Amino acid sequence: IVHSLGGHIDVTSQPGAGSTVQVVVPITDDRLAPEAPADELPPTAGGARILVVDDDAIVLDVLESILEQLGHDVTACPSGRSALESFDSEEHFDLLLTDLGMPDMRGDALAVQIRQRCPGIPIVMLTGLYDTEALDPDWSVLTKPISVSTLHDAIQRALGPASGEPRGTAALAPPATS
Numbered sequence: 001i002v003h004s005l006g007g008h009i010d011v012t013s014q015p016g017a018g019s020t021v022q023v024v025v026p027i028t029d030d031r032l033a034p035e036a037p038a039d040e041l042p043p044t045a046g047g048a049r050i051l052v053v054d055d056d057a058i059v060l061d062v063l064e065s066i067l068e069q070l071g072h073d074v075t076a077c078p079s080g081r082s083a084l085e086s087f088d089s090e091e092h093f094d095l096l097l098t099d100l101g102m103p104d105m106r107g108d109a110l111a112v113q114i115r116q117r118c119p120g121i122p123i124v125m126l127t128g129l130y131d132t133e134a135l136d137p138d139w140s141v142l143t144k145p146i147s148v149s150t151l152h153d154a155i156q157r158a159l160g161p162a163s164g165e166p167r168g169t170a171a172l173a174p175p176a177t178s
Contacts, residue, residue, distance in 0.1 A: 046071020080105025100127035122158035
């Protein structure tokens with residue numbers, strides 16, 4: 001992780017005196033695009049009902065704010081268990097946006113349970129981990145940190161052209177005939 005962020009690790013050790021480990025990570029990363037100001041957010045169809053799940057309160061608040069600015073109706077939950085309760089009690093959701101690494105229920109376990117309830121719902125998974133090969137290939141996986149435009153694009157791709165339909169119906173609808 002440190003190397004992928006452009007940093008390095010220095011280790012020094014002296015017998016009888018102990019060891020020192022220094023992790024150096026740049027404060028800024030020029031490879032990341034600057035965030036768009038709120039008035040320059042990408043255009044969006046908006047209007048999707050999105051269930052957002054993250055155990056980090058700050059990340060959850062930021063995601064909720066961004067998605068609302070993009071025109072989405074957001075239900076924010078701090079855990080997988082509370083997300084399941086919200087999912088079961090709400091009318092419908094069009095998309096699940098969840099963190100992978102959460103303490104009470106991992107995001108992949110949550111996604112599996114949500115898909116059992118609603119097989120067609122799109123899933124966007126956020127993770128700070130780089131080994132995502134074991135995840136369902138049908139899920140969109142974004143590695144943190146992400147930009148607003150990356151998040152927006154992933155949601156638009158996941159929702160597809162039928163984003164106004166109730167949860168799961170876009171994936172379950174028969175193909176159009178001409």
